Amino acid sequence: MSTPTWKNPIVQWVDHRLPIVTFLDHAIVKYPTPRNLNYWWNFGSLAGLILVIMIGTGIILAMSYTPHTSMAFDSVERIMRDVNYGWLIRYLHMNGGSMFFIAVYIHIFRGMYYGSYKEPRELLWIIGIFIFFAMMSTAFLGYVLPWGQMSFWGATVITNLFSIIPFFGESIVQWLWGGFSIDNPTLNKFYSLHYLMPFVIFALVFVHLWALHTHKSSNPLGIEVKGDEDEIPFHPYYTAKDAYGVGLFLIFFLGFTFFAPNFFGEPDNYIEANPLVTPTHIVPEWYFLPFYAILRAVPDNFVDVWGILPVIISAKAAGVIAMFASILLLLVLPWLDTSKVRSAKFRPTYFWLFWLFVIDTIILGFMGAKPAEGTFLLIGRLATAYYFLHLVIFIPLVGKFEKTKPLPESISAAVTAGGSDAKEGS
Amino acid sequence: MFKKILIVAFVFALFSSINAGPLQAAEGAAHPASQEWTTDGLFGFFDRKQLKRGWQVYSEICASCHSVRLVYYRHLEEIGFSPDEVKKIAAEAEVAAGPNEDGETHNDGELIVRPGKPFDKIVSPYPNDLAARAANAGALPPDLSLMTKARKNGANYLHALLTGYKEAPADFKLTEDMNYNPYFPGSQIAMGEPLSDDGVEYADGTKATVDQMSKDITAFLVWAAEPELEERKRMGVKVMLFLIIFTAMLYAVKRQVWAKLH
Ligand code: HEM
Numbered sequence: 133m134s135t136p137t138w139k140n141p142i143v144q145w146v147d148h149r150l151p152i153v154t155f156l157d158h159a160i161v162k163y164p165t166p167r168n169l170n171y172w173w174n175f176g177s178l179a180g181l182i183l184v185i186m187i188g189t190g191i192i193l194a195m196s197y198t199p200h201t202s203m204a205f206d207s208v209e210r211i212m213r214d215v216n217y218g219w220l221i222r223y224l225h226m227n228g229g230s231m232f233f234i235a236v237y238i239h240i241f242r243g244m245y246y247g248s249y250k251e252p253r254e255l256l257w258i259i260g261i262f263i264f265f266a267m268m269s270t271a272f273l274g275y276v277l278p279w280g281q282m283s284f285w286g287a288t289v290i291t292n293l294f295s296i297i298p299f300f301g302e303s304i305v306q307w308l309w310g311g312f313s314i315d316n317p318t319l320n321k322f323y324s325l326h327y328l329m330p331f332v333i334f335a336l337v338f339v340h341l342w343a344l345h346t347h348k349s350s351n352p353l354g355i356e357v358k359g360d361e362d363e364i365p366f367h368p369y370y371t372a373k374d375a376y377g378v379g380l381f382l383i384f385f386l387g388f389t390f391f392a393p394n395f396f397g398e399p400d401n402y403i404e405a406n407p408l409v410t411p412t413h414i415v416p417e418w419y420f421l422p423f424y425a426i427l428r429a430v431p432d433n434f435v436d437v438w439g440i441l442p443v444i445i446s447a448k449a450a451g452v453i454a455m456f457a458s459i460l461l462l463l464v465l466p467w468l469d470t471s472k473v474r475s476a477k478f479r480p481t482y483f484w485l486f487w488l489f490v491i492d493t494i495i496l497g498f499m500g501a502k503p504a505e506g507t508f509l510l511i512g513r514l515a516t517a518y519y520f521l522h523l524v525i526f527i528p529l530v531g532k533f534e535k536t537k538p539l540p541e542s543i544s545a546a547v548t549a550g551g552s553d554a555k556e557g558s
Numbered sequence: 559m560f561k562k563i564l565i566v567a568f569v570f571a572l573f574s575s576i577n578a579g580p581l582q583a584a585e586g587a588a589h590p591a592s593q594e595w596t597t598d599g600l601f602g603f604f605d606r607k608q609l610k611r612g613w614q615v616y617s618e619i620c621a622s623c624h625s626v627r628l629v630y631y632r633h634l635e636e637i638g639f640s641p642d643e644v645k646k647i648a649a650e651a652e653v654a655a656g657p658n659e660d661g662e663t664h665n666d667g668e669l670i671v672r673p674g675k676p677f678d679k680i681v682s683p684y685p686n687d688l689a690a691r692a693a694n695a696g697a698l699p700p701d702l703s704l705m706t707k708a709r710k711n712g713a714n715y716l717h718a719l720l721t722g723y724k725e726a727p728a729d730f731k732l733t734e735d736m737n738y739n740p741y742f743p744g745s746q747i748a749m750g751e752p753l754s755d756d757g758v759e760y761a762d763g764t765k766a767t768v769d770q771m772s773k774d775i776t777a778f779l780v781w782a783a784e785p786e787l788e789e790r791k792r793m794g795v796k797v798m799l800f801l802i803i804f805t806a807m808l809y810a811v812k813r814q815v816w817a818k819l820h
Pocket of ligand 1: 186188189192197208222270272277326330333
């Protein structure tokens with residue numbers, strides 16, 4: 133790649149010493165992109181935008197927030213009432229968290245539907261799951277900061293999960309707490325980590341994009357780019373398309389922020405934390421609900437039935453392991469999926485499995501919000517079983533036995549031949 | 559086509575799942591009826607006259623047991639009191655202000671008490687939770703400054719609670735010192751019915767029925783919990799209008815750019 137010459141002498145001077153302009157030119161201007169990406173491909177750049185919004189609003193919040201158990205709740209209320217536009221900054225940050233997860237969940241399901249995780253994009257996918265993991269910890273830590281009832285009791289439930297780790301569990305929990313219960317040292321620690329984690333995410337996003345730009349975007353047809361006629365430069369095509377997506381997204385995001393800012397929240401978190409009063413139902417933020425359902429789904433006698441390592445694994449431990457496994461399994465999805473064909477467009481059986489899986493996670497979400505008893509628990513258990521069944525049994529098998537539809541010649545052939553695929557690109 | 563339908567169904571399902579929330583703490587409690595509030599909707603606003611009446615209900619009735627510790631006297635200017643009126647309201651309260659300008663306390667170490675000023679927090683009825691419980695047969699009257707945000711369906715719930723006191727059904731076992739109220743979780747509440755017709759004499763001449771007072775105090779508490787509500791919604795309407803036009807333009811640009819391709 134030759135370094136282009138730039139007309140502007142200052143740009144030329146800088147670029148000769150630090151080829152940042154050339155880099156940007158390659159990365160977001162000339163960057164060759166499949167011509168048929170549909171709107172599901174907008175959510176990656178949206179997630180990036182939200183990350184920037186979260187860091188921006190977070191840093192402003194940090195200027196007026198006090199991480200002390202006796203002052204945290206009131207300091208957030210001071211931000212809401214006395215800091216100029218503090219309510220706006222805080223509501224942006226609060227709803228931005230939910231938006232982040234909406235964007236990333238759609239982004240992940242997009243990857244599953246179109247088989248974006250397959251060779252040669254396995255690492256890209258794995259880094260994505262790391263980002264998801266880092267996001268979950270960031271959001272969990274942040275939710276503790278306003279020191280409401282759900283902050284406190286959510287933190288209690290989640291930190292206690294670590295106690296199941298053999299031998300070191302107790303000490304790890306005490307280290308997390310910075311003492312023998314959740315108290316001021318815990319809040320301080322969580323604040324420090326909540327400030328740190330977004331920058332870890334930022335670094336991971338950078339690596340994610342590095343991997344992306346190595347093999348470029350996949351596309352709705354899931355076939356390789358065969359030549360120049362299959363590609364268009366990122367600018368102006370996808371910059372224009374992404375900008376339109378940002379407009380739509382902002383209407384959605386700011387609609388909640390201005391008109392229903394507490395829609396995604398729990399009323400209980402407007403009651404200051406009180407270690408002596410346990411809320412009737414402890415529920416995490418909505419984006420954790422499917423995993424919360426899996427956590428609580430494992431029956432107490434699960435271990436007796438299976439009789440595996442009964443000394444180390446208690447019922448609670450089995451629940452925690454199931455919950456972590458549900459995420460960790462996604463890391464090996466590229467190898468669980470045996471199909472050569474990427475896109476669900478050409479995989480008639482997988483198409484249905486995909487949507488069943490989506491519905492299954494939504495059911496899990498519902499059950500995570502309900503008390504773990506009676507019918508709710510039963511449904512939660514069945515949905516949990518299906519979750520694992522899908523990933524561990526159905527995905528490997530369907531790739532072996534499915535009769536896939538014929539793939540188009542090339543992207544440009546499919547697009548110019550007309551039909552629905554052509555429209556999706558526009 | 560079929561796929562599109564599935565996708566739409568998915569989005570709907572997602573939203574209802576978000577909305578599902580936990581089973582209300584008020585399981586088994588009666589469902590509060592929806593009232594009309596001026597603060598509802600895209601163009602929600604504060605009815606200043608109503609808020610002033612609400613303040614009257616708060617200060618003459620609720621303030622003997624409940625604090626609104628996040629609200630300052632100066633904030634009352636926002637609901638239509640003049641600076642002089644606020645000064646007068648504040649001065650009626652006694653503030654335990656600590657040492658005076660010369661660093662003196664009383665000889666016995668008691669704090670010096672002075673009349674309230676606009677910059678003071680609205681004075682709480684009890685110095686601490688223990689004192690509050692001691693005066694209320696062991697029950698704690700919670701702070702009301704965030705009450706409408708701290709309960710599901712806050713405003714409607716509050717109105718239902720305040721107007722919902724009833725004779726307990728014959729088969730209901732009411733604990734001593736408790737009052738029957740089907741809207742409260744468990745249907746019995748330690749707070750006695752606080753409102754009765756003509757419990758206050760409204761300065762603006764409005765007839766003080768229980769329903770009226772309940773609506774006024776609730777509107778006041780909505781303001782206390784979300785004093786930014788009016789400004790937020792006004793700004794929101796402008797931002798939305800801008801975004802809709804701007805996004806339409808971005809769509810046109812996108813169409814224009816992509817038209818070259820086909
Ligand atoms: C990955 C990006 C981030 C996510 C997902 C995130 C998430 C959250 C969440 C869910 C809350 C609780 C909101 C509430 O219920 O009140 C919160 C609070 C907070 N966050 Fe973040 N955050 C992010 C980045 C940051 C950054 C970079 C800072 C800068 C220091 C920051 C500072 C704060 C502060 C001070 C609070 C407490 C104030 C409040 O509760 O509103 N956040 N965060």
